[in-house]
Amino acid sequence: MKKGASWLASFIVAAVSITLGAVMLNYGAKVIYSSDNFQKTHQNGIRAVQYVVGQRPDIYGDDSQIIPHPYLLYTNRPGFSGKGFVQHDEGGYRVVPQPNQAVHLTPKKILILGGSTTYSYPYVADPAHSWPGVLQSLLGPGYQIINAGLSSATSAELLADYIFRHRYLKPDIVVFHEGGNDVLAMMFANYNPEYSHLRAPGTRPIAGTIDKHILARGGWPARLLYAHNWNELTSVFSPMPYDLSGISPADALTRATNAPTTGFERNLDLLVRTIREDGATPVLFGFVQAREQFISRNRPDLLGREHAWIVGVGRNLAIMERIAKDQRLIYLDPKDFAASDDWFLDNCHLxxxxxxxxxxxVASGIKSLLGARAETAVP
Structure with missing residues (x-):
């Protein structure tokens, strides 16, 4: 009898211990999962978990800045808000506050194509303070500035976006501000002018029946584990095969010096010709970046690769300048932009x-195209 009572007591103690341990584990996982740091650093994984357990219709929601596209790879999500401002309009363009228009005046449209240095978010929270937004205030109601910037975009994405989307806005002037992101195409092996060696589409999480059961019955520990594992999932698109830090400085310089630039050249050439065929005026604005000694500031992946980046950008700028000369276009040379070192947040964002x-x-550089409509604020 005593032996049976002793066994029962041990069983009860073990069961209570296991139960308390499970409760504590579940509570601890919930605390970690709900923490500001985990929510900030694991947004992608959390969205994937919520999608699999049926808490959201897709892994792209109101907090997703970009969304995949069947033939444009990715686009800005229409109506996105962040940092206290509505960032995207209904078409996915970054908001540019418009001045009051005179009833009789139809504004001329200036479309600005570029990467994150045109898009300018999250570096500049208020859309009105991005350089396209400031340009709008400089030019006044006679012009409508359209910020078609797309973070991380190369000339390939910008060309596709213009062909399939932007041209139907019927712009009068199109400013192309790039030359930096296309350096990425030089950095990786097996160069392909279509940039298939660089970019790839994303995917949704593949969750089987067992995964769904674990998430449904495994509590917070299961959600924590899956959110961590799925956080690295490329849900929208893959911008490059791996981080630049995986390329040695010597290889980076060799590739920046010798890699083909066929993709950038033909993308830009076709873009310029198409813009002209559409009846608009192209303007090429070279990529603005920090001085070499500041290239790796807040960009640890460029540490030791500063000169390679300068060389790569220089090659693309030479292509832009040559095409502008051959096509008799305005070329805004970044060497003429007297930038202060203090303006740069990293290698290129201001x-x-x-x-x-x-x-x-930019306003000064395109002044000859503006005519009497522009405000007197144009330098």
Whole structure:
């Protein structure tokens, strides 16, 4: 009898211990999962978990800045809000506050194509303070600035976006501001002018029956584990095969110096010809970046690769300048942009003071195309 009572007591103690351990484990996982740090650093994984357990219709929601597209690879999500501002309009363009228009005046449209240095978010929270937004305030109601910037975009994405989407806005002037992101195409082996060696589409999480059962019955520990594992899932698109830090400085310089530039050349050439065929005026604005000694500031992946980046950008700028000369276009040379070192947040993104200066530089550079409509604020 005593032996049976002793066994029962041990069983009860073990069961209570296991139960308390499970409760504590579940509570601890919930605390970690709900923490500000985990929510910030694992947004992708959390969205994937919520999608699999049926808490959201897709892995792209109101907090997704970009969404995949069947033939444009990815686009800005229409109506996106962030940092206290509505960032995208219904077409997915970054908002540019428009001045009051005179009833009799139909504004001329200036479409601006570029990567994150045109898109300018999250570096500049208020869309009105991005350089396209400041350009709008400089030019006034006679012009409508359209910020078609797309973060991480190369000339390939910008060409596709223009062909399939932007041209139907019927712009009068199209400013192409790039030359930096296309350096990425030089950095990786097996160069293909279509950039298939660089970019790839994303995918949704593949969750089988067992995964769904685990998430449904495994509590917070299961959600924590799956959110961590799925956080690295490329849900929208893959911008490059691996991080630049995986390329040695020597290889980076060799590739920046010798890799083909066929893709950039033919993308830009076709873009310029198409813009002209559409009856608009192309303007080429070279990529603006920090001085070499500041290239790796807040960009640890470029540490030791600063000169390679300068060389790669220089090759693309030479292509832009040559095409502008051959096609008799305005070329805004970044060497003429007197940038302060303090304006750069990293290798190329500017603070609000730098954005304002960039807008004035562009306004001055395209002044000959503006005519009497532009405000007197244009330098």
């Amino acid at each position: 603070n609000e003071a730098g954005e304002a200066a960039k807008a004035k530089f």
